[in-house]
Amino acid sequence: MKFTDGLWRRPTGVNFVGGVEVVEVLRESKDGVEFIVAPRHVAHRGDTLNSPLLTVSISSPMDDVLKVRVEHHAGGHNRGPHFELFPDGAPATPKTSVSRPTEDHICFKSGSVAVDINTAPKSYALRFTDSAKGDDDFLCATEPKGQAYADVPWHLTFGQQSQAGCLTTLPASMARSDHFALDSTRATGLVRYMVNELTLSVGETIYGLGERFGPFVKNGQVVGIWNQDGGTSSEQTYKNIPFYLSSKGYGLFVNHPEEVEFEVGREKCSKIGVSVRGERLEYFVIGGGSIKAALRNYVRMTGRPALPPAWTYGLYLSTSFTTSYDQETVSGFLREMRERKCPVRVLHLDCFWMKRYDWCSFQFDPDTFPDPEKYLADVKREYGVKVCAWINPYISQRAAIFAEGVKKGYFLKRRSGDVWQWDEWQPGMAIVDFTNPAAWKWYAGLVQRLLDMGVDTVKTDFGERIPHVDVVYHDGSDPSKAHNFYSFLYNKCVFEVVEKKYGKHEAALFARSATAGGQRFPVHWGGDCESTYEAMAETLRGGLSLSASGFAFWSHDIGGFEGKPDPALFSRWVAFGLFSSHSRLHGSGSYRVPWNYGETAVTVTAKMVRAKCRLMPYIYGESIKAHETGVPVMRAMIIEFPEDPASAHLDKQYMFGDSLLVAPVFHGTRADFYIPAGRWTCYWTGEVIEGPRFVRKTDYPIDQIPVFVRPNSVLLLGPESIETPDYEYAKVGLEVRTFELESEVEVKVPTGKGAKWAGSVKVAPGGKVSASGVTLKK
Structure with a gap:
């Protein structure tokens, strides 16, 4: 949201009131600092009249994290929902201190992160620093008038994500009374916002803010945190996270589930503007000494990722979307995949396992699956696969369970008391209200029934088009806050059912x-x-942005969802897909079985599946680290090499764990990538390239993807004959490969079941190998 018209003016009708002077310190202790800020210099008593105030409080929930709350009117009811903070347990009491370096400055510090509060007349400012590396390194600052409230004419808000999409503009989404729909875009009035500006330094780059398919570096963008179902080709996205990482080694988490807007060097080139509707704004400045440390601390606050079971790392084969799902076709695909040495570990049944118009009824289509339990048992026994079933939280009025949901109040309602319905996606579709404990239990029971029939995991699709106009939740949630937060409740409900059924570290979803x-x-x-190289690149940018937002495990539709890829694109995307944490062949109107794209595609698929299975001792070990620390398995180069200036803009490659650099090929024959400092070794050929340097390879083999091993690394590989990702890694006879060893390296080997380690292997620079609890290849 823009509150200025260039350097000097404001848009007509905008009333902007920013704080310039601390007029009173209310609290000053190791527990925090609280003070009042006025929007003008208070020289005498008359200046205290007819003037608003901002109340600012600064505290710390854990070491290296500062919480800032800015309030205008504090008497309003702060309706939920609210983010769940510290779900893994309360952190240790932070080591805080408060001091007065000078008469006009207060310093509050937590761990290594400090804020200097300037209390001099007409000079109110906050300056954040981090001393983790010894010096007080500058992170960011809020300058005079950088904290404010603003009243904005309604028509100036129409560019916000929440106001421009189908949830506001379609007739079915408008407020209704006596069959009359009110078009809110024609309304007048003012909207109250809270605003905080932070400095954007020279050369500083910003990352994250959820899964974003546009430019990886967010500088110059306005980012609205508002979940939408819009594909991967625009500013709309499915996963919006109000958290960014800065190249200066800090993160900022805005503690608001509703729409938050970030003006990243756009409204003002040297500022990051953060705005939310209402009377309060709360955010956390998160440090720790590095980008990676800030990311770890953020995940500590919002929750560490569960550890997916090892079998989920195998190849998923989907029925695709609008294709035929009959048992003979599906079984034929599995049979031929096995015969062509492209082993499938998970069979995914997409939407049409249910009858058309009946989604989401949780009932198999009797014409396609006359005996679903028998079919699931047979296919799992015959082909050694797990089964994933598609679901969503929307219930068509044609579904057999719709009437029960209406009668018992399980759906979102309008203010009139009617069920909130529209025809987008499914006819007369209602939406499950997960704030109703009875509805939660009901939906969980529907998922449980699927699992009892033999389904192993669930694709939790949708959850973005959640209304915020004319909608009432069972628990009184604020619909604007509940819009994004709905996805959390939906996925939590389903995940807990799967975890209860199969146990800890045995549960996984495929969530959007x-x-x-x-x-x-x-x-x-x-x-x-889409099925293009451009879409493949935007998909990767989305994944890198999501990983910079704390998401450790990620996948994508190999070959693209819409359209049909050409053979070269399919092969390139297969390699990218198998060198992602999770790998799924999935399309819309066409199958993604590799022989549809030529025999070369079959060869490439077989090679990449085998390579991933062999690498599973490494990949699963990195996954355990991600589960324990929050540092994602796939991560942008800037997170791993923050001191390398070239890494700031690298968005077509990534680190796959600590030791592997992966650079997908976005061309039929040409590969371009960057090698950081050191001697890196090609995983396929053994070629050593010394960095730092950019590399271009012409006539790059179709059956390879640039994968380079970091110097001073040891990889432990499973047997060449292995065709499954889940095996007892420590007992199969691992092959030891060393790469430019400079010192002794110890590699821990997971058991392959949960977050347990079986043993370790040590390798000295001279080549001496010792193993404890691990069987090695002779």
């Missing part, structure tokens, strides 16, 4: 929508992309 904290319920995939 998310908000802050959604990383606790993996896995997430990138949504509906």
Whole structure:
């Protein structure tokens, strides 16, 4: 949201009131600082009249994290929902201190992160620093008038994500009374916002803010945190997270589930503007000494990711969307995938396992699956697969369970008391109200029934088009706050059912929508992309932005969802897909079985599946680290190499764990990538490239993807014959490969079941190998 018209003016009708002077300190202790800020210099008593005030409080929930709350009118009811903070347990009491370096400055510090509060007349400012590296490194600052409230004419808000989409503009989404729909875009009035500006330094770059498919570096963008079902080709996105990472080594988490807007060097080139509707704004400045440390601390606050079971890392084969799902076709695909050495670990049944118009009835289509329990048992026994079933939280009025949901009050309602319905996606569709404990239990029971029939995991699709106009929740939630947060409740409900059925570290989803904290319920995939190299690149940008927002595990539709890829694109995307944490072949109107794209595609698929299965001791070990620390398995180069200036804009490659650099190929024959400092070794050929340097390879083999091993690394590989990702890694005879060893390296080996380690392997620079609890290849 813009509150200025260039450097000097404001848009007509905008009333902006910013704080310039601390007029009273209310509290000053190790528990925090609270003070009152006036929008003008108070020289005498008359200046205290007819003037608003801002109340600012600063405290710390954990070491290296500062909480800032700015309030105008504090008497309003702060309706939920609210983000769940510290779900893994309360943190240790932070080491805080408060001091007065000079008469006009208060310093409050938590761990290594400090804020200097300037209390001099007409000079109110906040300056944040981090001393983790020894010096007081500058992070960011709020300058005079950088904290404010503003009243904005209604028509100037129409550019916000919440006001421009189908949930506001379609007739079915408008407020209704006596069959009359009120078009809110024609209304007049003022909207109250709270605003905070932070400095954007020279050379500073910003990342994250959820899954974003546009430019990876967010500088110059306005980002609205508002979940939408819009594919991967625009500013709309399924997973909006009000958290960003800065190249200066800090993160900012805005503690508001509703729409938050970030003006990242756009309204003002040297500022990051944060705004929300209402009378209060709360955010956390998160440090720790590095980008990676700030990310760890953010995940500590919002929840660590669950550890997916090892079998989920195998290849998912989907029925695709609008294709035929009959048992003979599906079984034929599994049979031929096995015969062609492209082993499938998970069979995914998309929407049409249910009858058309009946979604989401949770009932198998009897014409396609006359005996679903027998079919699921047979296919799992015959082909050794797990089964994933598609669901969503929308219930068509044609579904057999619709009447029960209406009668018992399980759906969102309008203010009139009628069920909130529209025809987008399914006819007369209602939406489950997860704030109603009875509805939660009912929906969980429907999922449980699927699992009892033999389904192993669930694709929790949708959850973005959640109304915020003329809608009432069972628990009185604020609909604007509930819009994004709905995805958290939906995925939490389903994940808990799967986890209860199969146990801890044995549960996984395939989820599309998310908000802050959604990383606790993996896995997430990138949504509906087209079958082009451009869409493949935008998909990767989305994944990198999501990982910079605390999501450890991620996937995408190999080959693209919409359209049909050409053979070269399919092969390139297969390699990218198998060198992602999770891998799924899925399309819309066409199948993604590799022989549809030529025999070369079959060869590439077989090679990449085998390579991933062999690498599973490494990949699963990195996944345990992600589960324990919050640092994602797939991560942008800037997170791993923040001191390398080239890494700031690298958005077509990533680190796959600590030791592997992966650079998908976005061209039929040409590969471009960057090698950081050191001697990096090609995983496929053994070629060593010394960095830092950019590399271009022409006539790049179609059956390879640039994968380079970091110097001073040891990889432990499973047997060449392995065809499944879930095996006892420590007992199969692992092959030891060393890469440019400079010192002794110890590699821990997971058991492959849960977050347990079986043993370790040590390798000295001279080549001496010792193993404890691990069997090695002879």
